[in-house]
Amino acid sequence: MNNKALMATLCLVATAACSTQGQVDPDVMQIATTPLTCSNKAECELWWQRAQTWVASHSTYKIETANDSLIQTTGPDGGKRALAYQITRTANPDGTATIGFSAHCDGSLGCKPNPWQAGADFKQYVRGITGTAAGAPQGSATPSQHAPDTTHPETMPGKTTTLPNGEAMSQ
Template sequence: MKNKVLLAALCLVAAAACSTQGQVDPDIMQIATKPLTCSNKAECDLWWQRAHTWVASHSKYEIEIANDSLIQTTGPDGGKRALAYQITRAASPDGTETIGFSAHCDSSLGCKPNPWEAGADFKLYVRGEGAGVPQGSAIPSQKAPDATHPETLPGRSATLPNGEVMSQ
């Protein structure tokens, strides 16, 4: 009986946390869910280079795989709030390519940073619209992983209409 009461109390605390912190800014959501589609080889190669730079500078986990179609970090580690990333690159018959973004953590307390905010920041950076993005055809420089992240929301995953997976 004592365990049931404790479990019920924990569920209520978790539900309360989700209900008060589960809001995602609609502007962030719109940016995060907009497909990342490049239109030609030069643009796609530049965007893929930027995608790699963004992951290298934002992930607390090391990059495990980096090739022409996949950038994937290690993680997530049990119970940690840090995001693990999986970035994909897929060609379409019309010559365009789509870069997919997936981020998730393994914590019941939520992810840090918020996956929706990370997705929006990633897409702005890759498109060349974010802060600190090299312009033109310059190859982005690699910088050390960012040790600071904003507070975030409790975690859960969702599949977006464009097939990307976002976790929050």
């Protein structure tokens, strides 16, 4: 196992050890933490287009930047639970590209939707996986989780958690 894979595994174990049981469905967590890596130029272009479509249809905030390597919304606005998004595309040496997902809000009661659920929905939509709430606009998805535990770091406003694949997930 190479160092990068070992670090990813250790981070995943550490994140899982800190999570509150029942807070986020384990299937949602697995989807949200799986790297989103396209395999060729055509697939990468399609996925990047889907990424922009997803953000445009799920964000309360306007898209502020949209270019070949960044899709970013405005926000978050003070005290609001709505998620602001930052999506990145990074070329890899082997010709693939990795699409990163970051979501955060500024609400004292946590974010709505939950950033883990939003990340899972985003990744499924970008990959073209159907049959889930992945393509549903924000607010119509029904996340399978308990109410946020405001004492847990993953649900505290402004707190950023780094996922095993290096992506930031914050509330």
